[in-house]
Amino acid sequence: MLGINMDDVIALIESMRTQLIVIGVALCVAIVLTVAVNKFWLKSQGWRKLIHSWSWIAATVAIMVAVSMILFGPLNTTLNLMSGSGTLSAASKARAEKLATEIQNEGVTLLENNDSSLPLADGSAVNVFGWASSNPIYGGTGSGSMNTKYPTTSLIQGLQDAGLKTNEQLTKKYTDYRADRPIVGMVSQDWSLPEPTAASYTDAEMSQAKNFSKKAIVVIGRSGGEGADLPTDMSKVSTHPAGYVSKVQAFGGEETHDYVNNGDYNDFEAGQGYLTLSKTEQDLVKLVTSNFDDVTVIYNGANAMNLNWVNDYSQIKSVLWCPPAGQTGFASLGSILAGKVNPSGKTSDTFIRDFTKAAWYNNIGHWNYENMTDFNTDGGFFGKFTPSFVNYVEGIYVGYKFFETAAAEGALNYDEAVQYPFGYGLSYTTFSQTMSDPTVSDGKVSFDVTVTNTGSAEGKTAVEVFYNPPYTNGGIEKSTANLVAFEKTKSLKPGESETVKISFNESDMASYDTRGNGGYVLEAGDYQISINSDSHNRIESKTLNVASEVRYDGSNTHNGDKTAAVNHFADADGNGSVTYLSRANGFANLAQATAAPTNTELSSEYKQSFVNSSNVEKYLSDARSAEGDVKMPTTGAKNNIQLYQLYGKDYNDSMWDKLLDQLTYEQMAQLIGYAGYNNGAIPSIGKVRQSDVDGPAALNNNFTQQGSIGLPSSTTVASTWNKNLAKEFGKAIAQMGKDLQVTGWYAPAMNIHRSPYAGRNFEYFSEDPVLSGVMASSEIKEVQDAGMYAFMKHFALNDQEDYRLGMLHTWTNEQALREIYLKPFEMSVKDGGATAVMSAFNYVGNTWAGANNALLNDVLRKEWGFNGFVLTDYFGGYGYMDATESIYNGGNAMLATVKTTNEITDKSANTVAHMREAAHGILYAAVNTYVYANGAPKVEIALWQWIYYAAVAVITLLLLWAAWVSIRRFLKRHAAEKAAAEVEAEVLDETEADAPAEAEAPAAE
Known part of the structure; x- marks a missing residue:
């Protein structure tokens, strides 16, 4: 989601044009x-002064009326957004700060620990190298950023608080070098990696460090944010005179220059991306490893970095992955290093050795359609756009599913490709796990796993359950490894055991079969159910036989679907223009499928059905014709129903019709069109304005600057593999939300880590849909149960940032869409009870996600049973977003605060009927919040309105006084002028009377 930008300002001024003219x-x-x-008219001072006064009084009245129209018109939403926010209670702060540390305790992942390098002895002295140690990654940028009002626990402070002694001389070197972190913003990004060169370390400095401690820690940091993906080729970013690099990103455009560090050398060669070590960092690692024999590397970032280099140095004994920690989470890093906390994190993504070997490598980013320039749009502040595309060629083989299956088929060497598998993580102790035989009852697969701490330190671990389904060559695509369930143990003391109960639906192992009309099918055969230490290494495996095929249809729907899942996205796969990776014949088409696209033209079939601002009116006209005659809905009825009376009632309760009949066209248009950061007021039905704010690691009100404590990133939450921590995350958000008088949370975000280069991976959970879905739905359920609504986002396929506003056609096949990309959203509806959705900027296939009937109606509502409302992502128009198109296809509200194309002006019966249903969803989510739980909420007047009314009263009194004074003075002046005129007349008369007679008549001749 975007924040306020120059387009907003321009649009706001444009919307006030009439009043400004007045x-x-x-x-x-x-x-x-x-x-x-x-100068040119009256000589009478009385009338002159009176006209002076009344012209300015009249002008003031006209200005007051115009300003009032501005305040209660174009500026109304913005002003309301700037009022009505609470503050965090001490209890909420304490809870959030404690939770942040607890999440980070279990989210930090130990990747290497040779020679028992860790934990460190109590009170150890350590040298902490790397500029990132002085300015670590707390979160990301954009909507997921931290609120700067609250203090942060730095990485160095976290180590010191754990009793470790750090080399302050080294830390000072870094803070003196640079105090601020380069900004990775939404419009332009500074991708520089500040790091003093190896040559800058003097012999004296290195001697001091070696005398201080024999232990060295090297911190490497990588940032990310909304609006741009991480550069895959750092040689194609612009260099500034000071030596730092910036990618000038107008959501797709970039300048190309070499990146130079300090003007001495290229830090990156062609083809080297942001997730590889820079030359300066390589030199630092060489410097440290040549001076210290016991080195720990800490990688601080949400994007799975290429860490293959750590194996090149025998001195690097231990490696930790520390994803963004939030505002207080770095306290846990010191505790882990010092052994006060035993690390139990597991990777939420696969760490690979060579990105070029990944199935996604040649197909991330965007390609412009060469034959679509007639659909070019003006993105305003973000530049010109041509319709573009990206191909999800890997199909279902995302992340570990590709590497595990390709290795099993002999298409790659696993150890050469993968460094740290998905679900991998070490501990300071060891565990054993044994599983009982799985049983099936009422469609549930169940078994027990006994976990025993076989080491010498207390700790936790995850129980990871995978299945390997039967596969027929050339049949339905299937991965050899699929996470299906997981649990986290309690903290076990040495020798202690815990029996963990595992249960999942047998239908969770079904695959989506696109043949015919499509549908889920559980094929007959042997399913290997295993408990694993990670996606690649099995601990124990059992065989579960499915005797006969199960097809999930209308009489037996899949996982509680309201209607049977069938093909709805046939036009999203490119209709033959994209070759998808297939397991057939041992991935025989691997090279062909994963190559970069060569066809950059949209087929005539898709071009004819493509919709953006240039032809949306024709599309809507055709849509109205296709719907036929529709009865004009009732509006403005006097049924005396108040919104609070619908609290807790079913979405289809008959009372809703009576309430909706009361709405006027104007009320619905305002509610739908201006839903940015708020859920608008409708006083006639007792609907108060409600506040919706940014997330996902915090609650941020961009207008009042009020916000919450920032929790660790979603990637960190996923790396805990602890459902309870995700639930506590949701509870903390809800508690802080009530403190801040918030009812809507723009989170959690649950798109997939398709590539580690995606800019918003810190906001998303994992490369795996089940891990993502469990964590997201756990957070949502707690938020919803507490009386708020959580916007699951971005629905769907917003798995990259580059060119997301450029009418980005995201092509994927229906099996991958359902099994990978929609799965977390499905779980969030069915398990989390979500009543709010934020749609995505991109196109799903050939249709904008915010107006995609298949996505928003056929699947979300009819299939999954969703009740609530769909909000667009930030509504800037951008040449393709249209409010009327959205509501015709399942959208409900526009995330807008100013006028663009968010206003609905068509008053046809068809459009009013869609507006009515859109309002229904918005109001349903709104009423089922804590605001209405105890009856009619108190209607509060915003502070700016009190100021306005007071100002109007004062100005009115002053105008009345001015009018009275002007009239009084006029009467005095008029009387004086009249008296003076009378005197002048009398004088004139007397003068005339005293004149000689001969002067009165001509002399006789």
Whole structure:
């Protein structure tokens, strides 16, 4: 989601044009009258002064009316957003700070620990190298950023608080070098990696460090944020004179120059990406490993970095992955290093040795359609856009599913490709796990796993359950490894055991079969159910036989679907223009499928059905014709129903019709069109304005600057593999939300880590849909149960940032869409009870996600049973977002605060009927919040309105006083002028009377 930008400002000024003209005219008229009566008109001072006064009084009244129209018109939403926010209670702060540490305790993952390098002895002294140690990654940028009002626990402070002694001389070197972190913003990004060169370390400095401690820690940091993906080729970013690099990103455009560090050398060669070590960092690692024999590397970032280099140095004994920690989470890093906390994190993504070997490598980013320039749009502040595309060629083989299956088929050497598998993580102790035989009852697969701590330190671990389904060559695509369930143990003391109960639906092992009409099918055969230490290494395996095929249809729907899942996205796969990776014949088409696209033209079939702002009116006209005659819905009825009366009632309760009949066209248009950061007020039905704010690691009100404590990133939450921590995350958000008078949370985000280069991976959970879905739905359930609504986002396929506003056609096949990309959203509806959705900027196939009937109606509502409302992502228009198109296809509200194309002006019966249903979803989510739980909420007048009313009262009194004074003075002046005129007349009469007679008549001749 985007924040306020220059387009907003321009649009806001444009929306006030009429009122600003009135103000200008009023001022001009007053000035003209003032000048005219002075120089060219009246000689009477009384009338002159009166016209002066009344022209300015009239101008002031006109200006007051115009300003009132602005305040209660174009500026109304913005002003309301700037009021009505609470503050965090001490209890909420304490809970959030404690939770942040607890999440980070279990989210940090130990990747290497040779020679028992860790934990460190109590009170150990350590040298902490790397500029990132002085300015670590707390979160990301954009909507997921931290609120700067609250203090942060730094990485160094976290180590010191754990009793470790750090080399302050080294830390000072880094803070003196640079104090601020380069900004990775939404419009432009500074991708520089500040790091003093190896040559800058003097012999004296290295001697001091070696005398200080024999232990060295090297911290490497990588940032990410909304609006741009991480550069895959750092040689194609612009270099600034100071030596730092910036990618000038107008959501797709970039300058190309070499990146130079300090003007001495290229830090990156062609083809080297942001997730590889820079030359300066390589030199630092060489410097440290040549001076210290016991080195720990800490990688601080949400994007799975290429860490293959750590194996090149025998001195690197231990490696930790520390994803973004939030505002207080770095306290846990010191505790882990010092052994006060035993690490139990597991990787939420696969760490690979060579990105070029990944199935996604040649197909991330975007390609412009060469034959679509006639659909070019003006993205305003973000530049010009041509319709573009990206191909999800790997199909279902995302992340570990590709590497595990390709290795099993002999298509790659696993150890050469993968460094740290998905679900991998070490501990300071060891565990054994044994599983009982699985049983099936009422469609549930169940068994027990006994976990025993076989080591010498207390700790936790995860129980990871995978299945390997039967596969027929050339049949339905299937991965050899599929996470199906997981649990986290309690903290076990040495020798202690715990029996963990595992249960999942047998239908969770079904695959989506696109043949025919499509549907889920559980094929007959042997399913290997295993408990694993990670996606690649099995601990124990059992065989579960499915005797006969199960097809999930209308009489037996899949996982509680309201209607049977069938093909709805046939036009999203490119209709033959994309070759998808297939397991057939041992991935025989691997090279062909994963190659970069060569066809950059959209087929005539898709071009004819493509919709953006250039042809949306024709599309809507055709849509109305296709719907036929529709009865005009009732509006403005007097049924005396108040919204609070619908609290807890079913979405289809008959009372809703009576309430909806009361809404006027204007009320619905305002509610739908201006839903940015708020759920608008409708006083006639007792609907109060409600506040919706950014997430996902915090609650951030961009207008009042009020916000919550920032929790660790979603990637960190996923790396805990602890459902309870995700639930506690949701509870903390809800508690802070109530403190801040918030009802809507723009989170959690649950798109897939398709590539480690995606800019918003810190906001998303994992490369795996089940891990993502469990964590997301756990957070959502707690938020919803507490009386708020959580916007699961971005629905769907917003798995990259580059060119997301450029009408980005995201092509994927229906099996991958359902099994990978929609799965977390499905779980969030069915298990989390979500009543709010944020749609995505991109196109799903050939249709904008915010107006995609198949996505928003056929699947979300009809199939999954969703009740609530769908909000667009930030509504800037951008040449393709249209409010009317959205509501015709399942959208409900526009995330807008100013006028763009978010206003609905068509008053046809068809459109009003869609507006009514859109309002229904918005109001359903709104009423089922804590605001209405105890009856009719108190209607509060915003602070700005109190100020306005007070100002109007004062100005009115002043105007009345000015009018009275002007009239009084006029009467005095008029009387004086009249008296003076009378005196002058009398004098004239007397003068005339005293004149000689001969002067009165001509002399006789």
